Amino acid sequence: MSHILIIEDEASIRRVLVKILEEEDKGYKISEVENGLEGSSFIEKNAVDLILCDIKMPKMDGIEVLRKVQNTHPELPVVMISGHGDLETAVEAMRLGAFDYISKPPDLNRLLNAVRNALDSKIQIQNNPTKAKKVPSKFNMIGESEAIVQIKSMIEKVAPSNARVLISGPNGTGKELVAHWVHQKSTRSKGPMIEVNCAAIPSELIESELFGHVKGSFTSANKDRAGKFEAANGGTLFLDEIGDMSLSAQAKVLRALQEHKVQRVGSDKDIVVDVRVIAATNKNLLDEIKQNRFREDLFHRLAVIEIAVPPLNHRKDDIPLLVHHFLKQIAFHQGSTVKEIDSKATKQLQQYDWTGNVRELRNVIERLTVLSDGQITVEDVITFANKG
Numbered sequence: 001m002s003h004i005l006i007i008e009d010e011a012s013i014r015r016v017l018v019k020i021l022e023e024e025d026k027g028y029k030i031s032e033v034e035n036g037l038e039g040s041s042f043i044e045k046n047a048v049d050l051i052l053c054d055i056k057m058p059k060m061d062g063i064e065v066l067r068k069v070q071n072t073h074p075e076l077p078v079v080m081i082s083g084h085g086d087l088e089t090a091v092e093a094m095r096l097g098a099f100d101y102i103s104k105p106p107d108l109n110r111l112l113n114a115v116r117n118a119l120d121s122k123i124q125i126q127n128n129p130t131k132a133k134k135v136p137s138k139f140n141m142i143g144e145s146e147a148i149v150q151i152k153s154m155i156e157k158v159a160p161s162n163a164r165v166l167i168s169g170p171n172g173t174g175k176e177l178v179a180h181w182v183h184q185k186s187t188r189s190k191g192p193m194i195e196v197n198c199a200a201i202p203s204e205l206i207e208s209e210l211f212g213h214v215k216g217s218f219t220s221a222n223k224d225r226a227g228k229f230e231a232a233n234g235g236t237l238f239l240d241e242i243g244d245m246s247l248s249a250q251a252k253v254l255r256a257l258q259e260h261k262v263q264r265v266g267s268d269k270d271i272v273v274d275v276r277v278i279a280a281t282n283k284n285l286l287d288e289i290k291q292n293r294f295r296e297d298l299f300h301r302l303a304v305i306e307i308a309v310p311p312l313n314h315r316k317d318d319i320p321l322l323v324h325h326f327l328k329q330i331a332f333h334q335g336s337t338v339k340e341i342d343s344k345a346t347k348q349l350q351q352y353d354w355t356g357n358v359r360e361l362r363n364v365i366e367r368l369t370v371l372s373d374g375q376i377t378v379e380d381v382i383t384f385a386n387k388g
Contacts, residue, residue: 003029007039007053036060051078077118100161117187139180143318147310159185167280169309172359175280183236191235199241206249217266243283254298312354326365341376352387
C-alpha cells in the first residue's frame, strides 16, 4: 500500500485531493497536514512514498519542504501544487528536483497521472538503485563541455516528471537528441515517441496530421485517420520546429494541452489522450509573440522547462570527441575500418566557424573519410573541408 502525504493549507483543496485519490481505488494510505513545518516533522517520523505539496504555505513554504526532502530523502518524489500565480515558482521547483507539478484546482486526470508516474518511478529506483536508464547509442550526446554537462544534468532532473519541455537552439545543434534523452529516461520510455516536423508539413495539413480526421472531412479524406496525438498516447509527442506552426493549429494544440483531449478534423467527438509534449524551435519565440506569429499562452504551456542547446562554436572543446565519434559511426555504416585522423587535422577543425553546427561537422568528417588517402591530415582538412 502506497502512503501519500498531502501538505496543503487550504482545507478545500485537501478534500479535493483526498477524494480524487480515494476514487482511484488503489488502496492508497493518505495522510494530511496543513503546513510545511508539520509536513517536515511527519516525514521524519513516518514512512512516506509520495508527497503532494503546496507551494505557498505559512510557517514553511513548499520550496523549503522540497529542499529538506532532497537533502534527507532524495529518493522520495515530491509533486508540487501551484496556484494561478505560482507557475514561475513551480518551474523553479522542478529545477530543484520536484518530480512534477499540478495546478489548482487539480484536474483529475492530471493529478492521477502525476501520482502514478511518481510512484512508478520510486519503485524503479528501489528495484534498481544503481541502474540508470540508458539511451540508445544512436541518440548519444557527445561532449564534456560545461554546456553539455549542464544539459545532461537538467535532463536527469526533468525526465522522470511529466513536465513539458521546450528545447531551443540553432539548426544542427542536436535538439532532437535532447528530446530523445528526455523520453528514454522518463517513465514513458516503454511508450511511443512520435515525432512531427512542423516546418515540413503544409499549414493546411498540420491539423489533420496532429489530430487526425474523419472520412469526408476534406477532399482527400477517404477514410478515418488517427493523428499524432492519438499515436503518442501513453508516450511522448515531439513537436520539432513548433515556431513554424500555424496560429490555427497552435490554438488546437493549446486546447489539447489544457484539456488532455483532441478532436479529429471534421468531428466534434472528444478523444482523451495521455501525452507528454516536448517541443523544439530554432526561433526566438518571444520575438515571434511580439510579431503575433506565436501564441503567448501556448508558449507558457510549452516552456515549463526550457533547455537551450548551444551552437558548436560555443563548445569547440567538444570537437575532438565529436570527430572520433563520427569516424567510428561512419566506419560502422560503411562496413570499413575506422579512419585515423592526425592531431593537427583535429586542431584545424577546431579553428573553423561552424555555422551548420554539429550536423555540418558530421558531413565534413564523412567527406574527409571518403576523399582522404589513409590517415586524415591537416592538408586533407584544408583541401576538402570547404571552409576557406
